[in-house]
Amino acid sequence: KSKISTYEKMWAFMSSRQQTALVKNSDEGIHRVLTTDYALLMESTSIEYVTQRNCNLTQIGGLIDSKGYGVGTPIGSPYRDKITIAILQLQEEGKLHMMKEKWWRGNGCPEEDNKEASALGVENIGGIFIVLAAGLVLSVFVAIGEFIYKSRKNSDIEQVSHLFPRRVRLGTFGNDSAK
Numbered sequence: 001k002s003k004i005s006t007y008e009k010m011w012a013f014m015s016s017r018q019q020t021a022l023v024k025n026s027d028e029g030i031h032r033v034l035t036t037d038y039a040l041l042m043e044s045t046s047i048e049y050v051t052q053r054n055c056n057l058t059q060i061g062g063l064i065d066s067k068g069y070g071v072g073t074p075i076g077s078p079y080r081d082k083i084t085i086a087i088l089q090l091q092e093e094g095k096l097h098m099m100k101e102k103w104w105r106g107n108g109c110p111e112e113d114n115k116e117a118s119a120l121g122v123e124n125i126g127g128i129f130i131v132l133a134a135g136l137v138l139s140v141f142v143a144i145g146e147f148i149y150k151s152r153k154n155s156d157i158e159q160v161s162h163l164f165p166r167r168v169r170l171g172t173f174g175n176d177s178a179k
Contacts, residue, residue, distance in 0.1 A: 026050075033057060043067075048104060055109035
């Protein structure tokens with residue numbers, strides 16, 4: 001059972017609709033995606049492989065989780081260190097990536113088909129930055145306006161406070177001749 005509430009809700013929804021939500025295997029799920037209004041959650045390596053061979057399918061989003069693969073050997077096997085070093089060397093040289101590209105890339109779908117589900121670019125979110133910049137400029141003008149208003153108000157108060165002791169000495173509270 002998952003500790004993530006979103007996954008728990010997804011499972012509760014899917015298990016309550018087993019006839020329509022769950023499939024027996026990946027092939028059945030892929031068939032339902034192609035023929036109905038259905039989305040399939042599938043292991044990322046497998047879905048990557050399938051989408052490279054069927055241009056009517058696309059992968060949406062990234063990884064839900066991350067898994068690694070390993071090679072098992074018996075305890076004390078003389079091949080363990082040799083296999084580990086060979087895998088690390090292939091990885092460092094980029095050969096594992098090259099092999100994946102060679103074997104995972106199928107017929108190669110046209111590039112424009114894959115762009116539909118790609119991440120948002122600057123052209124998609126440029127308006128947000130324009131609104132943000134406009135808000136920033138407006139806030140600067142408001143801050144300047146507030147500063148000017150408070151400065152004038154404070155200068156009026158200071159003028160009155162300078163005149164008050166003089167009026168007290170002269171005893172001219174109701175008379176403006178002390179100005």
